[in-house]
Amino acid sequence: MIVWSFGTVTRIVREEESVQELEVHIMDDEMARALNYPQLTGRIREGERVVLNTTAVDLRLGSGGKHFVSARIGVDGKPLVDMDTAKRYGHIMKLRYTPFQHAVQTVEEEESAYHEIFCDIEGKTLDRTPVIIGEVHSMLPAFVLSIRHLQRRTGGRAPRICYIMSEGGALPMALSEHVRSLRSLGFLSGTITYGHSFGGQTECVNLYTALLAARFVWKADMIVVMPGPGMTGTGTPLGFSGMEQVSILETAHKLGGLPILIPRVSLADLRKRHVGISHHTITVLQFARETPLVLNLEHHPELIAQLKEQSEQHTLIFHEPLDMEEWREVEERFPISIATMGRTAQVDLIFFAHAYYAARLAWIKYEKQEKMQEMDLFT
Known part of the structure:
Protein backbone atom coordinates (compact mmCIF):
# COMPACT_ATOMS: atom_id res chain seq x y z
CA MET A 1 0.00 0.00 0.00
CA ILE A 2 1.22 3.48 -0.89
CA VAL A 3 -0.48 6.68 0.27
CA TRP A 4 -0.13 9.59 -2.17
CA SER A 5 -0.75 13.31 -1.72
CA PHE A 6 -0.35 16.36 -3.93
CA GLY A 7 1.38 19.49 -2.72
CA THR A 8 2.98 22.79 -3.67
CA VAL A 9 6.51 23.64 -2.60
CA THR A 10 6.41 26.86 -0.58
CA ARG A 11 10.00 26.98 0.69
CA ILE A 12 13.37 25.27 0.27
CA VAL A 13 14.34 24.58 3.89
CA ARG A 14 17.69 22.92 3.19
CA GLU A 15 19.61 22.64 -0.08
CA GLU A 16 22.44 20.15 -0.57
CA GLU A 17 23.92 18.37 -3.54
CA SER A 18 22.22 15.06 -2.82
CA VAL A 19 19.05 16.06 -0.95
CA GLN A 20 16.58 18.91 -0.59
CA GLU A 21 14.35 19.45 2.42
CA LEU A 22 11.15 21.22 1.41
CA GLU A 23 8.19 22.88 3.05
CA VAL A 24 5.09 21.76 1.17
CA HIS A 25 1.52 23.00 1.26
CA ILE A 26 -0.86 20.05 1.09
CA MET A 27 -4.66 20.13 0.81
CA ASP A 28 -6.76 21.56 3.66
CA ASP A 29 -4.07 24.14 4.42
CA GLU A 30 -1.77 21.50 5.92
CA MET A 31 1.94 22.33 5.88
CA ALA A 32 4.45 19.48 5.90
CA ARG A 33 8.13 18.75 5.40
CA ALA A 34 9.33 16.55 2.54
CA LEU A 35 12.64 15.23 1.26
CA ASN A 36 13.59 15.28 -2.41
CA TYR A 37 16.45 13.31 -3.91
CA PRO A 38 17.66 15.20 -7.02
CA GLN A 39 19.28 11.99 -8.29
CA LEU A 40 15.76 10.60 -8.75
CA THR A 41 13.57 13.58 -9.59
CA GLY A 42 15.86 16.49 -10.37
CA ARG A 43 16.24 19.71 -8.39
CA ILE A 44 12.99 21.35 -7.29
CA ARG A 45 12.21 25.07 -7.09
CA GLU A 46 9.70 26.98 -4.98
CA GLY A 47 6.22 27.01 -6.47
CA GLU A 48 6.46 23.59 -8.13
CA ARG A 49 3.68 21.04 -7.77
CA VAL A 50 4.80 17.64 -6.50
CA VAL A 51 3.44 14.19 -5.78
CA LEU A 52 4.30 12.99 -2.27
CA ASN A 53 4.60 9.53 -0.79
CA THR A 54 3.12 10.03 2.69
CA THR A 55 2.88 6.36 3.69
CA ALA A 56 5.45 6.32 6.52
CA VAL A 57 4.02 9.41 8.23
CA ASP A 58 0.47 8.12 7.87
CA LEU A 59 1.50 4.82 9.47
CA ARG A 60 3.57 6.65 12.12
CA LEU A 61 6.77 4.90 11.07
CA GLY A 62 10.32 6.16 11.46
CA SER A 63 10.76 8.67 8.64
CA GLY A 64 11.34 11.60 10.96
CA GLY A 65 7.89 12.97 10.17
CA LYS A 66 8.87 13.80 6.59
CA HIS A 67 7.21 12.84 3.32
CA PHE A 68 9.13 11.96 0.14
CA VAL A 69 8.81 13.58 -3.27
CA SER A 70 7.83 10.93 -5.80
CA ALA A 71 7.26 13.07 -8.88
CA ARG A 72 7.14 16.61 -10.20
CA ILE A 73 4.15 17.76 -12.20
CA GLY A 74 5.12 19.44 -15.47
CA VAL A 75 2.79 21.91 -17.15
CA ASP A 76 3.85 21.52 -20.79
CA GLY A 77 4.31 17.75 -21.11
CA LYS A 78 8.08 17.98 -21.53
CA PRO A 79 10.52 15.83 -19.51
CA LEU A 80 11.58 17.48 -16.27
CA VAL A 81 15.08 16.05 -16.57
CA ASP A 82 17.60 17.31 -19.14
CA MET A 83 18.17 14.24 -21.34
CA ASP A 84 21.61 15.49 -22.43
CA THR A 85 22.62 15.49 -18.76
CA ALA A 86 21.05 12.06 -18.23
CA LYS A 87 23.17 10.57 -21.03
CA ARG A 88 26.31 11.28 -19.01
CA TYR A 89 25.31 8.62 -16.49
CA GLY A 90 26.14 4.94 -16.88
CA HIS A 91 23.99 2.03 -17.95
CA ILE A 92 23.45 0.12 -14.71
CA MET A 93 19.96 0.50 -13.30
CA LYS A 94 19.22 0.83 -9.60
CA LEU A 95 15.76 0.17 -8.16
CA ARG A 96 15.18 -1.89 -11.30
CA TYR A 97 11.67 -2.30 -12.69
CA THR A 98 10.15 0.16 -10.25
CA PRO A 99 8.91 3.67 -11.10
CA PHE A 100 12.15 4.93 -9.57
CA GLN A 101 14.64 2.93 -11.61
CA HIS A 102 17.52 5.17 -12.58
CA ALA A 103 20.86 4.79 -14.32
CA VAL A 104 24.20 5.09 -12.55
CA GLN A 105 27.75 4.47 -13.65
CA THR A 106 29.15 1.66 -11.55
CA VAL A 107 32.87 1.37 -10.95
CA GLU A 108 32.97 -1.98 -12.75
CA GLU A 109 31.50 -1.03 -16.14
CA GLU A 110 33.59 -0.24 -19.23
CA GLU A 111 33.13 3.53 -19.11
CA SER A 112 34.55 3.66 -15.60
CA ALA A 113 38.14 4.85 -15.14
CA TYR A 114 38.63 1.88 -12.81
Missing part, protein backbone atom coordinates in the same frame (compact mmCIF):
# COMPACT_ATOMS: atom_id res chain seq x y z
CA HIS A 115 37.20 -0.79 -15.10
CA GLU A 116 40.55 -2.57 -15.51
CA ILE A 117 40.82 -3.23 -11.78
CA PHE A 118 37.84 -5.55 -11.98
CA CYS A 119 38.77 -7.33 -15.20
CA ASP A 120 41.39 -9.51 -13.53
CA ILE A 121 40.88 -10.26 -9.84
CA GLU A 122 43.71 -12.79 -9.60
CA GLY A 123 45.76 -11.90 -6.53
CA LYS A 124 43.48 -9.04 -5.51
CA THR A 125 42.68 -9.46 -1.84
CA LEU A 126 41.87 -7.15 1.04
CA ASP A 127 45.21 -8.19 2.57
CA ARG A 128 43.79 -8.38 6.11
CA THR A 129 42.33 -4.89 5.94
CA PRO A 130 39.96 -4.51 8.91
CA VAL A 131 36.34 -4.73 7.76
CA ILE A 132 34.08 -3.43 10.52
CA ILE A 133 30.53 -4.74 10.34
CA GLY A 134 27.52 -3.61 12.36
CA GLU A 135 23.75 -3.69 12.36
CA VAL A 136 22.81 -0.14 13.37
CA HIS A 137 23.65 3.04 11.44
CA SER A 138 24.63 4.97 14.58
CA MET A 139 27.56 2.56 14.96
CA LEU A 140 29.16 4.34 11.97
CA PRO A 141 29.85 7.71 13.63
CA ALA A 142 30.62 5.96 16.92
CA PHE A 143 33.35 3.89 15.25
CA VAL A 144 34.80 6.65 13.05
CA LEU A 145 34.89 9.22 15.86
CA SER A 146 36.57 6.65 18.12
CA ILE A 147 39.28 6.13 15.50
CA ARG A 148 39.90 9.87 15.23
CA HIS A 149 40.01 10.14 19.02
CA LEU A 150 42.65 7.39 19.22
CA GLN A 151 44.60 9.04 16.41
CA ARG A 152 44.59 12.41 18.19
CA ARG A 153 45.70 10.79 21.42
CA THR A 154 48.58 8.79 19.97
CA GLY A 155 49.53 10.88 16.93
CA GLY A 156 50.41 9.61 13.49
CA ARG A 157 48.63 9.67 10.15
CA ALA A 158 44.86 9.42 10.22
CA PRO A 159 43.70 6.20 8.52
CA ARG A 160 41.71 6.27 5.30
CA ILE A 161 38.23 5.01 6.20
CA CYS A 162 35.78 3.99 3.48
CA TYR A 163 32.10 3.51 4.31
CA ILE A 164 30.09 0.97 2.33
CA MET A 165 26.34 1.35 2.84
CA SER A 166 24.45 -1.92 2.57
CA GLU A 167 20.84 -2.49 1.53
CA GLY A 168 19.63 -3.27 5.06
CA GLY A 169 18.25 0.19 5.86
CA ALA A 170 17.54 3.32 3.83
CA LEU A 171 18.53 2.91 0.18
CA PRO A 172 19.53 6.56 -0.54
CA MET A 173 22.77 7.50 1.19
CA ALA A 174 21.62 11.12 1.03
CA LEU A 175 19.26 10.46 3.95
CA SER A 176 22.15 10.06 6.39
CA GLU A 177 23.07 13.17 8.37
CA HIS A 178 25.91 11.18 9.93
CA VAL A 179 27.52 10.59 6.54
CA ARG A 180 27.18 14.26 5.60
CA SER A 181 28.80 15.36 8.86
CA LEU A 182 31.61 12.80 8.73
CA ARG A 183 32.42 13.76 5.13
CA SER A 184 32.36 17.49 5.89
CA LEU A 185 34.88 16.88 8.69
CA GLY A 186 37.10 14.88 6.34
CA PHE A 187 36.74 11.73 8.44
CA LEU A 188 35.61 9.51 5.54
CA SER A 189 37.94 9.06 2.58
CA GLY A 190 35.17 7.65 0.41
CA THR A 191 31.64 6.24 0.35
CA ILE A 192 30.23 3.33 -1.66
CA THR A 193 26.72 2.07 -2.33
CA TYR A 194 26.02 -1.33 -3.87
CA GLY A 195 23.03 -3.40 -4.96
CA HIS A 196 20.00 -1.12 -4.88
CA SER A 197 21.36 1.33 -2.33
CA PHE A 198 22.50 4.46 -4.17
CA GLY A 199 24.13 7.85 -3.80
CA GLY A 200 27.63 6.88 -2.68
CA GLN A 201 30.64 8.56 -4.26
CA THR A 202 31.22 5.20 -5.92
CA GLU A 203 28.44 2.90 -7.12
CA CYS A 204 28.95 -0.88 -7.27
CA VAL A 205 26.98 -3.87 -8.49
CA ASN A 206 27.49 -6.05 -5.41
CA LEU A 207 29.28 -6.36 -2.08
CA TYR A 208 32.28 -8.22 -3.51
CA THR A 209 33.17 -5.42 -5.90
CA ALA A 210 32.29 -2.80 -3.28
CA LEU A 211 34.91 -4.25 -0.93
CA LEU A 212 37.48 -4.39 -3.72
CA ALA A 213 36.66 -0.80 -4.68
CA ALA A 214 37.20 0.31 -1.10
CA ARG A 215 40.64 -1.29 -1.11
CA PHE A 216 41.87 -0.57 -4.65
CA VAL A 217 39.97 2.59 -5.64
CA TRP A 218 39.73 4.42 -2.31
CA LYS A 219 42.94 2.87 -0.88
CA ALA A 220 41.17 2.27 2.42
CA ASP A 221 43.07 1.38 5.58
CA MET A 222 39.76 0.46 7.21
CA ILE A 223 36.43 -0.47 5.67
CA VAL A 224 33.10 -0.01 7.44
CA VAL A 225 30.06 -1.94 6.14
CA MET A 226 26.75 -1.00 7.75
CA PRO A 227 23.20 -0.15 6.70
CA GLY A 228 21.88 3.35 6.30
CA PRO A 229 19.33 4.83 8.72
CA GLY A 230 16.35 2.66 9.50
CA MET A 231 16.15 -1.08 9.93
CA THR A 232 13.55 -3.82 10.00
CA GLY A 233 12.67 -6.22 12.80
CA THR A 234 9.68 -8.40 13.55
CA GLY A 235 10.51 -9.86 16.96
CA THR A 236 11.07 -13.27 15.36
CA PRO A 237 14.38 -15.19 15.41
CA LEU A 238 15.31 -14.56 11.76
CA GLY A 239 12.96 -11.80 10.65
CA PHE A 240 15.28 -8.81 10.87
CA SER A 241 17.36 -6.94 8.31
CA GLY A 242 20.53 -7.42 10.35
CA MET A 243 20.78 -11.01 9.12
CA GLU A 244 22.67 -9.48 6.19
CA GLN A 245 25.66 -9.34 8.52
CA VAL A 246 26.14 -13.09 8.08
CA SER A 247 26.85 -12.80 4.35
CA ILE A 248 28.86 -9.58 4.83
CA LEU A 249 31.14 -11.29 7.35
CA GLU A 250 31.59 -14.27 5.02
CA THR A 251 32.32 -12.09 1.99
CA ALA A 252 34.87 -9.99 3.88
CA HIS A 253 36.65 -13.17 4.96
CA LYS A 254 36.57 -14.74 1.49
CA LEU A 255 38.21 -11.64 0.02
CA GLY A 256 41.00 -11.77 2.59
CA GLY A 257 39.82 -9.08 4.97
CA LEU A 258 39.74 -9.14 8.77
CA PRO A 259 36.04 -9.20 9.73
CA ILE A 260 35.37 -7.33 12.98
CA LEU A 261 31.78 -7.56 14.20
CA ILE A 262 30.40 -4.80 16.42
CA PRO A 263 27.87 -6.52 18.68
CA ARG A 264 24.60 -4.78 19.42
CA VAL A 265 24.62 -4.40 23.21
CA SER A 266 22.31 -2.48 25.52
CA LEU A 267 21.52 -2.29 29.21
CA ALA A 268 18.73 0.26 28.73
CA ASP A 269 16.52 -1.25 26.02
CA LEU A 270 13.03 -1.95 27.36
CA ARG A 271 12.67 -5.00 25.11
CA LYS A 272 14.01 -8.09 26.84
CA ARG A 273 15.30 -9.64 23.60
CA HIS A 274 17.69 -6.69 23.14
CA VAL A 275 18.99 -6.48 26.73
CA GLY A 276 22.66 -7.43 27.06
CA ILE A 277 23.83 -8.84 23.74
CA SER A 278 20.86 -8.44 21.40
CA HIS A 279 19.29 -11.64 20.11
CA HIS A 280 20.09 -10.21 16.65
CA THR A 281 23.84 -10.44 17.34
CA ILE A 282 23.52 -13.87 18.98
CA THR A 283 21.69 -15.15 15.90
CA VAL A 284 24.25 -13.66 13.50
CA LEU A 285 27.07 -15.34 15.45
CA GLN A 286 25.26 -18.67 15.28
CA PHE A 287 24.75 -18.49 11.52
CA ALA A 288 28.31 -17.23 10.97
CA ARG A 289 29.84 -19.95 13.14
CA GLU A 290 32.04 -21.19 10.26
CA THR A 291 33.32 -17.71 9.39
CA PRO A 292 36.50 -16.47 11.11
CA LEU A 293 35.79 -13.12 12.77
CA VAL A 294 36.78 -10.97 15.73
CA LEU A 295 34.28 -10.02 18.43
CA ASN A 296 35.21 -7.29 20.92
CA LEU A 297 33.22 -7.51 24.13
CA GLU A 298 33.14 -5.61 27.39
CA HIS A 299 34.31 -7.75 30.32
CA HIS A 300 30.86 -7.96 31.87
CA PRO A 301 29.56 -11.16 33.54
CA GLU A 302 26.07 -10.86 32.05
CA LEU A 303 27.47 -10.53 28.53
CA ILE A 304 29.91 -13.40 28.95
CA ALA A 305 27.09 -15.64 30.20
CA GLN A 306 25.15 -15.04 26.98
CA LEU A 307 27.90 -16.53 24.81
CA LYS A 308 27.18 -20.13 25.75
CA GLU A 309 28.74 -21.87 22.78
CA GLN A 310 31.47 -19.80 21.20
CA SER A 311 32.64 -20.97 17.78
CA GLU A 312 36.30 -21.90 17.47
CA GLN A 313 36.37 -19.65 14.39
CA HIS A 314 35.49 -16.59 16.47
CA THR A 315 38.23 -14.67 18.29
CA LEU A 316 36.86 -13.06 21.44
CA ILE A 317 38.70 -10.02 22.87
CA PHE A 318 37.61 -8.60 26.23
CA HIS A 319 37.84 -4.90 27.10
CA GLU A 320 37.62 -2.99 30.35
CA PRO A 321 34.55 -0.72 30.51
CA LEU A 322 34.80 2.60 28.69
CA ASP A 323 34.74 5.67 30.90
CA MET A 324 31.96 8.18 30.22
CA GLU A 325 34.43 11.05 30.36
CA GLU A 326 36.48 9.52 27.57
CA TRP A 327 33.38 9.01 25.45
CA ARG A 328 32.57 12.70 25.84
CA GLU A 329 35.99 13.43 24.36
CA VAL A 330 35.21 11.05 21.48
CA GLU A 331 32.02 12.81 20.39
CA GLU A 332 32.68 16.39 21.54
CA ARG A 333 33.64 17.65 18.06
CA PHE A 334 30.72 16.05 16.23
CA PRO A 335 28.06 18.60 15.22
CA ILE A 336 25.00 16.36 15.69
CA SER A 337 23.82 14.10 18.48
CA ILE A 338 24.51 10.36 18.21
CA ALA A 339 21.71 8.15 19.51
CA THR A 340 20.41 4.62 19.14
CA MET A 341 16.64 4.18 19.29
CA GLY A 342 16.56 7.68 20.79
CA ARG A 343 19.05 6.80 23.54
CA THR A 344 22.30 8.75 23.82
CA ALA A 345 25.46 7.57 25.56
CA GLN A 346 24.24 9.25 28.75
CA VAL A 347 21.53 6.58 28.89
CA ASP A 348 23.15 3.60 27.15
CA LEU A 349 26.93 4.03 27.09
CA ILE A 350 27.61 0.32 26.59
CA PHE A 351 26.06 0.40 23.09
CA PHE A 352 28.54 3.02 21.90
CA ALA A 353 31.38 1.50 23.90
CA HIS A 354 31.35 -1.59 21.69
CA ALA A 355 31.97 0.55 18.62
CA TYR A 356 34.89 2.06 20.54
CA TYR A 357 36.29 -1.40 21.38
CA ALA A 358 36.18 -2.36 17.69
CA ALA A 359 37.95 0.90 16.85
CA ARG A 360 40.63 0.16 19.44
CA LEU A 361 41.45 -3.17 17.77
CA ALA A 362 41.37 -1.67 14.25
CA TRP A 363 43.64 1.17 15.41
CA ILE A 364 46.18 -1.23 16.96
CA LYS A 365 46.34 -3.21 13.72
CA TYR A 366 46.66 -0.01 11.69
CA GLU A 367 49.51 1.28 13.88
CA LYS A 368 51.40 -1.99 13.47
CA GLN A 369 50.96 -1.83 9.70
CA GLU A 370 52.22 1.76 9.61
CA LYS A 371 55.32 0.85 11.62
CA MET A 372 56.06 -2.08 9.31
CA GLN A 373 55.85 0.23 6.29
CA GLU A 374 58.22 2.70 7.98
CA MET A 375 60.71 -0.12 8.60
CA ASP A 376 60.48 -1.16 4.93
CA LEU A 377 61.65 2.33 3.93
CA PHE A 378 64.97 1.72 5.68
CA THR A 379 65.64 -1.83 4.43
